[in-house]
Amino acid sequence: MKADLSPNEIAILANYRFVVSEPEKDVQINFSPFFNESTMSSCLKRFKDELGAPDLKTAASLFMKRHAFLAALYLYSMSAFNKKLDVSPENIILEDAIHDGLWLPGFYLKNKTTDVCPTRDRAEWRAEAVRHLFVDNLFPVMDAISKSANISKLILWENVAVYIFWLYEKILSEVADPEVKLRAAEDLSFLVEHAPGKLFGRYSKNPITRFYSETVYQEGTDSYIRIRKTCCYSYMLKEKGSYCKTCPHTCGMKIGSVKMDKNFTEQINGLLEKYTELLVGEGSAENVEKVKTWILYSHIAKSMPPLAKHWNAEYPDAKDQIKNVIAEVKEMNEKNRQK
16 A cells, blocks of 8 residues: 655655755755766765865765665665655656764655555565665665775765664664554564575675674763674764774773784675685675675684584584584586686
8 A cells, every 4th residue: 555654754854864854956866876986986986085085985975874774764664664665766856965073964755645554464564664675775775885996885884773773773663652662573573584695685684683782881871882893984974984883993992911903803704705706706794794704614624623623522413513614615616617
């Protein structure tokens, strides 16, 4: 069933950069170039100059952070209103806007008609709603950004994930309506634990799950935070010059007793992702995990055979999984070499 957003729903979504009226022509940004690697490259170069970013990777990460807020807007409507917005690229106009020195674009939908959740089969409707957001919008944009700026998708995915966690844990968990609160909790569980990878793009495993870690207490802010696994590069901007409160560089990440260099984590992640891509043909998050497991086990088996032998005997089921991973990596490598 189709239905328009109510005035109250529009007013609520306006808090999440939903633009009610069509923007003036001089602040409209065409959305379609964001799906193409070559045109995205040109967009990022202009964005880099306007932002004052030191390099294309910083601009790429910040661009994805700004665009990723679309997930908060869209998922709010899905969970709170049971209404699926149309975020097809041809239906979106970005409103160029600067607030307090930050580029915070608004999202104008040409067609505001929504797809209302049916009385039955909400699980099927929700799965399609999630697929539409990611497969039809966020993943293609992310793919173009990653290729044009040579930036790890892990960083870009976490830029999306932090908004999803914020929306459900800080906003929808506090709504007065108990039905909405319960539905939102179920939707979060689906998004981070149960949704199959195919709903997010070319994945067999959910790319959001890896970022949904336990929160930790931060004494400086007297609050519980979820430490990022990657850095978003925001600190590279001259006007900011400081780290996010959840940045892995400042939240006690250590190797032994030595604090990690601020770029080390991203450089190692990038190295591993590139190695995976060259080895098996695609540096997806799932493939990176398989290759990392293969590298770690192979190194231990060669450098400390007795330890590997003991582990194999102690955990025979895990040993079988390791054998399967190694066989799969070798098979993907062979296919990649034959291309």
